[in-house]
Amino acid sequence: MTGPRYRDPTAPVAERVRDLLGRMTLTEKVGQVNQRMYGWHAYERDGGGHRLTDAFRSEVAAYGGMGALYGLQRADPWSGVGFADGITAADGARVADAVQRHVIENSRLGIPVLLVEEVPHGHQALDGTVLPVNLAVGATWDPGLYEAAAAAVGAEVRARGGHVALVSALDLVRDPRWGRAEECFGEDPYLAARLTEALVRGARTADVAVVLKHFAGQGATVGGRNSAATELGARELHEIHLAAARAGVRAGAAGVMAAYNEFDGLPCVASEPLLTELLRERLEFDGIVMADGGAVDRLVRLTGDPVAAGALALNAGCDLSLWDDCFPRLAEAVERGLVAERTLDTAVARVLALKFRLGLFERPYAPAVDRPSDPRELSERIARASITLLAHDGDVLPLTPSIRRIAVLGPNADSIAQQIGDYTAPQRPGSHHTTVLDGIRSAAPPDTEVTHAPGCDLVGGDLSGVPGAVELAAAADIAVLVLGGSSARSGDTTFDTNGAAIVTSAESTGMTCGEGVDLADPRLPDGQLALLDAVAATGVPVVVVLVQGRPHALPDLSGTAAAVLSAWYPGPWGGRAVADVLFGAAGPEGRLPVSIPRSAAQLPVFYNAKDHGYRGYVDQPATARYPFGHGLSYTTVGYAPPRLSRTRVTPDDPALTCRVTVRNTGERPVRETVQLYVRRLSGGSSWPRVRELRGFVRLALRPGEEADAVFEIDAETLASVTRDLGLAVEPGELLLETGPSSAETRGARLVVERPG
Incomplete structure (x- = not known):
């Protein structure tokens, strides 16, 4: 050339x-x-x-x-x-x-x-x-x-x-x-x-x-x-x-x-x-x-x-x-x-x-691109797979055809802006998006009456809407209460030089999350909690759906809500995903990627803290309300203890296989996320953490079916940070733990022998 x-x-x-x-x-x-x-x-x-x-x-x-x-x-x-x-x-x-x-x-x-x-x-x-x-x-x-x-x-x-x-x-x-x-x-x-x-x-x-x-x-x-x-x-x-x-x-x-x-x-x-x-x-x-x-x-x-x-x-x-x-x-x-x-x-x-x-010198202009798949369909699939069932009394969900009247309440029930998150472009007027209310109305049987009232604002102390919401709940067979937060910006939002929102109070903007919107207290706003208590007092079964961009600190809802789900910010079509899970067209598959705290006073609550055997505060537990990895399903699942192909390895030859048998003991199919954690019991060059996630396998199990989750353990799985800040397999005794969450594990001991 x-x-x-x-x-x-x-x-x-x-x-x-x-x-x-x-x-x-x-x-x-x-x-x-x-x-x-x-x-x-x-x-x-x-x-x-x-x-x-x-x-x-x-x-x-x-x-x-x-x-x-x-x-x-x-x-x-x-x-x-x-x-x-x-x-x-x-x-x-x-x-x-x-x-x-x-x-x-x-x-x-x-x-x-x-x-x-x-x-x-x-x-x-x-x-x-x-x-x-x-x-x-x-x-x-x-x-x-x-x-x-x-x-x-x-x-x-x-x-x-x-x-x-x-x-x-x-x-x-x-x-x-x-x-x-x-x-x-x-x-x-x-x-x-x-x-x-x-x-x-x-x-x-x-x-x-x-x-x-x-x-x-x-x-x-x-x-x-x-x-x-x-x-x-x-x-x-x-x-x-x-x-x-x-x-x-x-x-x-x-x-x-x-x-x-x-x-x-x-x-x-x-x-x-x-x-x-x-x-x-x-x-x-x-x-x-x-x-x-x-x-x-x-x-x-x-x-x-x-x-x-x-x-x-x-x-x-x-x-x-x-x-x-x-x-x-x-x-x-x-x-x-x-x-x-x-x-x-x-x-x-x-x-x-x-x-x-990137080939820009030869191909500087926009190409004709074949999309590998529909991103909107994938957006809805992610929303559906992310919905996490935090608590369930075992009876309320999925909703059955016998439910004829549903009250859909709460400030996040009918707002696209509040379910799409921060850093989002304006949505085209008239676009076919789906709020939680829209999703429930579409998924409910034709003869089901679906009523709606926000009940309260997202933030603030105005409770004037609570009586109307309570009236709807009292006349319903079930109340779906859609609470949580919002990162929705508006034309009235003011910004820092880097685009972060400047929020002096949540009441003035309606924002409780997003860049520049930090909370000293991450619990749900007082108005939402008051609405929840008032609706629960009617005696109607309550399902709480949290549309949120952070893990809000949650009170003990065991006597208040029959079920609690987190839908995160599920995107413009997230309402369909929520409805699919509520009505059982899809099972809840999500697992917590974060620990959910009880209160701001106990922070931090991440699961992989240093393992010092802390017993807890005098006035409240130090543990999370719901732990990392947690997520329920509409069935029950049993775990056998993990089995190791080798119980002794060396740093130069650490390969082994860990198997755990998982059985669907209930009556519905399930997509189970089997988690592998490593816990150091002795040895190592620094103080160990409580446990550390090092693998996960997703199993699809029919009712009564069992299968093995298989983890191929290698040097990367067992490595820890050394004194010189490198990564290496260090001699000592480890516990390889498997289970459905970081707080529900069973372990098998593994010895990493010293070379020579």
């Missing part, structure tokens, strides 16, 4: 990068590591179409190109983009291609731009498919289902011209007061790791690169306070907060986003020990590191100078900025000697390598 080496698609990526980098000016290099423009500022409505703005053209001209453009198709109250002025599915590819064409044709070297999109739980764009939030995905314990959904959503993003998906996957719910709990897969590192690798695999099948958020330890902020300090030691970081990152890197994640929180006194985006020594050297990550929105600008408080702030982040290992004013001044940093040009070259090389790997 004649022409520049970087134009040769058969040349190795490293050679193409080296050739292109050698042709670039300092200004062009700085342009490649910047992502300061909001995508919605790059276009404006022009009659029936869209035109590129002068601001966008000026940005491209200033740097001889553009490294990345964030959120071209993002729509939400913060961006102010809606159906009147935004980019719909019908327009997405055309506008993306116009952006790409302008960048290529108006840069000296013809370097394409990365189009970066928010994909928190589906593409955050007009007409984008909305999935249940990540906490609901965690409750499915089904990586295969999530991988299929990630592939379908990735195909949707790619068909609209997007290249890079920003997805929360690395944060863990270590404190349910944190408003971003809904963005996490749960509290456990192993479960998060399996879902993170499923996410990356699924997106890669659609040729979409994933940037995993947030690195690292953001879920461990003190008091559940968003973006605040963490008090993580290195061991806690390695034992709990790095497993998902390791899995994502192995699966081929294109990037990670540095978190806002500090680690050992430095914000993550400025931490060389975190971004370079740990991520690059120990985890061998060769992708890009992206700053969180405006995070580099925050470093000015440390440096006193925006040029030095940009240099600090670049020297630490950050490759690509987001919305800040500091990285655009990196040329000054080089000229002042604050950062070496070779350091800038390294960051530019990573950005260019991603563009080459």
Whole structure:
């Protein structure tokens, strides 16, 4: 091939990068590591179409190109983009291609731009498919289902011209007061790791690169306070907060986003020990590191100078900025000697390598994409699989045809906005979405009377609606009470510079969850509890359905509710999923990805705490109301003790098989999630945890059927974090435990012998 080496698609990526980098000016290099423009500022409505703005053209001209453009198709109250002025599915590819064409044709070297999109739980764009939030995905314990959904959503993003998906996957719910709990897969590192690798695999099948958020330890902020300090030691970081990152890197994640929180006194985006020594050297990550929105600008408080702030982040290992004013001044940093040009070259090389790997130099425009499956159907499947039956008296569910009058009550019974979660684009007016009330009306037998009243507001003390709700309940055969929280933003919501909601009181906004919406007390609001008590006092059987983005602290409902289910934020079609479970068209399959507390006073309650044999508080138990892994079904299931193929192994040869026989002892079919935990009884290089999830198997069992759940145990299953923060199988005595939850296990002893 004649022409520049970087134009040769058969040349190795490293050679193409080296050739292109050698042709670039300092200004062009700085342009490649910047992502300061909001995508919605790059276009404006022009009659029936869209035109590129002068601001966008000026940005491209200033740097001889553009490294990345964030959120071209993002729509939400913060961006102010809606159906009147935004980019719909019908327009997405055309506008993306116009952006790409302008960048290529108006840069000296013809370097394409990365189009970066928010994909928190589906593409955050007009007409984008909305999935249940990540906490609901965690409750499915089904990586295969999530991988299929990630592939379908990735195909949707790619068909609209997007290249890079920003997805929360690395944060863990270590404190349910944190408003971003809904963005996490749960509290456990192993479960998060399996879902993170499923996410990356699924997106890669659609040729979409994933940037995993947030690195690292953001879920461990003190008091559940968003973006605040963490008090993580290195061991806690390695034992709990790095497993998902390791899995994502192995699966081929294109990037990670540095978190806002500090680690050992430095914000993550400025931490060389975190971004370079740990991520690059120990985890061998060769992708890009992206700053969180405006995070580099925050470093000015440390440096006193925006040029030095940009240099600090670049020297630490950050490759690509987001919305800040500091990285655009990196040329000054080089000229002042604050950062070496070779350091800038390294960051530019990573950005260019991603563009080459995505094939953007050969195929810069939106492709015709065949969707592997319908993302809306997958969204509903996730919602159905996530519904978790927390408590049940054994008689009320599933609802039978003899139920002729159903009162559907509560502030979350008939609200799409309150079941789709934070970071969601406006929904098209007239779209066929399904609230819980809609789902029950559709699923109920034709002669069933379904009545409805909210009874109370989501928050606040106005109880004027309670008497009407009580009247409906008293006339019904059963009351379905839909309670919980809301992350619904509105046009009246005010925002921080990074898009987080600014909420001074839940009463003023109706938001009780979401970024920037932390709770000191995660219990259900007083009005909802008063409504529950008043309806229960009628004597009618009560089924509580929690539509929530965090594990709300729950009182003892054993004398109040006949059944309690968590539907999380189940997405726009979640009402059908809830109704299917209530009426028995589907059984409840969900298992808790988090522990549900009794009160804020006992926090934290995560199951895998250090094993110090704590007896509990004097005034209340220290245990969770419902433990991690818990979830009931409409049948009964019996577990035999686990059986090991070997009871003694060595660190060099740790392989064995663990089997447990599981029997459906009831009268209904079940999808049972059999869980494997490892508990260290002796040995090891640090104090052990109570137990740690290291495997799970899903079994489908007919009534009376039994089957073996089989776990292949290897070095990764038995490994622990060593004194030098590596991973190794350490000598000692372990208990391999199996069961239906972290609090219901039976174990078999395994000795790991010392070598020699």
